[in-house]
Amino acid sequence: MKRSHDYTSTIVWTGNRGLGTRTYRGYDRTWDIAIGGKPVVHCSNDPLLGGDPGLHNPEDLLLSSLAACHMLWYLHLASDAGIVVEAYRDSPLGVGETEPGGAGRFLRATLRPTITLAPGSDAQAADRIHHEIHRYCFIARSVNFPVTCEATYEVRPDQPMRA
Known part of the structure; x- marks a missing residue:
């Protein structure tokens, strides 16, 4: 059974x-996102549309949300598969x-994670996980443009234990 859940924001x-939107150039395109307790x-x-390059814009936030959702599902599925991500x-x-x-x-988004794996990890098995994520990721399942992943892996070498 599907469950519904709400998200809110102000x-x-x-x-x-001081003059509202009386003229097109007479106001700033700035706002705050407020979510209770955060x-x-x-x-x-x-900035292409006259915004402040030092602040987040909707495009930044969408791309970051997409990447964060993918990362969280990747970590979950890697843990389930016994792959240790460091x-x-x-x-x-x-x-x-x-x-x-x-x-x-x-038009599209390309995720480009660099993932460090524990010694002895199978990078090919780690890479296969990315293909499962779009079945779960709330954000990726909600956008209408293609999302691809070009991951690179580093497998940390075994380090001798220090006494």
């Missing part, structure tokens, strides 16, 4: 310079397009 526009995240529009770092790449009228969308 988005507060912080870009009113730190506030300050955001801005994509480190995981991803530098995902999202490719988007903007139409002449300003509408944009993601």
Whole structure:
């Protein structure tokens, strides 16, 4: 039986310079994401659209959410398979397009994790796990663009024990 669950968030526009949206260039494209009991995240529009490059934008957050969801499922499935992951770092790449009228969308995303495995680990078995994740990952199952994974692996060599 499927279970339904809710997610909530409060988005507060912080870009009113005093005159609201009276003119197109007269306000900032900034806002805060507030979720009860968690730190506030300050955001801005994509710098290509005049946003603050020092703040997170929706595209950053979507790509990061996609990569984080994949990572969490990878760690879960690796643990279930007896594969010991010692480190995981991803530098995902999202490719988007903007139409002449300003509408944009993601065309694709490539996850590019570097995964460190415990000595004696089977990197091929570790790699096969990525192909299972899209059956589970909430975010990947929710987007309408292709998501691929180009993982690299480091198997930590055995270290002699120190006395």
